[in-house]
Amino acid sequence: MAKKSVWSDNRFWQRSAAWITGFASILLIWLTFDTIPQITMGNDADLQSGVTKRVPGPTVINYKITYEMDKKRGHEIPVIGEKEKFFGRDDWSEEEAAALLHLGKLGSQAKNCMNCHTLLGNGAYYAPDLTKSWLDPAWQANGSMQAMTGKSTKEEAMAEFLQHPSQYPTHARMMPNLGITAEEAKGLVAFLKHMSSIDTNGFPRNFGKIQGAVNGK
Numbered sequence: 001m002a003k004k005s006v007w008s009d010n011r012f013w014q015r016s017a018a019w020i021t022g023f024a025s026i027l028l029i030w031l032t033f034d035t036i037p038q039i040t041m042g043n044d045a046d047l048q049s050g051v052t053k054r055v056p057g058p059t060v061i062n063y064k065i066t067y068e069m070d071k072k073r074g075h076e077i078p079v080i081g082e083k084e085k086f087f088g089r090d091d092w093s094e095e096e097a098a099a100l101l102h103l104g105k106l107g108s109q110a111k112n113c114m115n116c117h118t119l120l121g122n123g124a125y126y127a128p129d130l131t132k133s134w135l136d137p138a139w140q141a142n143g144s145m146q147a148m149t150g151k152s153t154k155e156e157a158m159a160e161f162l163q164h165p166s167q168y169p170t171h172a173r174m175m176p177n178l179g180i181t182a183e184e185a186k187g188l189v190a191f192l193k194h195m196s197s198i199d200t201n202g203f204p205r206n207f208g209k210i211q212g213a214v215n216g217k
């Protein structure tokens with residue numbers, strides 16, 4: 001009888017398929033269990049004891065967040081620093097902060113920010129990526145947006161812009177007025193501040209900064 005090549009043997013292919021399916025299932029289950037703790041939101045106790053979580057708890061709004069180069073990882077990462085006032089307070093409780101973030105999240109869905117912007121990799125590229133917009137230098141004390149809006153804090157400047165974006169053109173594309181209330185704006189800014197504190201492995205690279213009218217800041 002002629003020797004049959006292994007490549008034309010049905011049993012060989014059946015066995016290979018079974019082994020590969022089995023191996024891939026185990027790998028996926030392992031990856032799922034490995035990922036869950038990494039993407040689980042931290043809490044206030046972590047923040048108070050300086051434990052770094054990829055997704056910090058809502059009370060991160062009570063802290064200053066900076067974006068710093070991590071040489072080892074080769075990209076910038078959000079660094080949570082000292083306490084900082086957010087709308088006049090640095091003692092937002094876990095419940096209050098979570099409620100504010102929730103309001104912002106619902107607002108971002110109701111007003112469909114993703115129709116123009118990108119958030120954590122989802123959305124459009126018509127307008128600047130919002131994942132790290134809280135860290136855009138334009139909103140800082142010496143940045144153009146505080147000067148333009150006449151506000152003296154980052155959060156107030158952002159909230160003012162969100163309520164009346166068409167009043168603050170930056171000679172780039174303009175954001176239309178979306179009928180955002182003062183309360184919604186507060187929630188949206190909290191939502192954006194929290195989002196900027198998430199360690200996204202340096203994504204997006206060169207996050208879209210608003211084209212500042214004054215010295216490009």
Ligand code: HEC
Nearest residue numbers: 111113116127128133136170172173174175208209210211
């Ligand atoms: C119709 C498109 C559109 C929608 C919808 C929209 N925006 Fe914008 N947004 C823009 C454009 C365009 C700019 C850039 C404005 C400029 O450069 O003057 C902008 C700028 C911004 C900035 C400043 C970005 C930075 O890097 O500093 C923030 C913050 C912002 N938008 C938040 C929001 C939020 C929150 C929502 C949803 C509630 C939203 N936008 C919905 C078009 C939009």
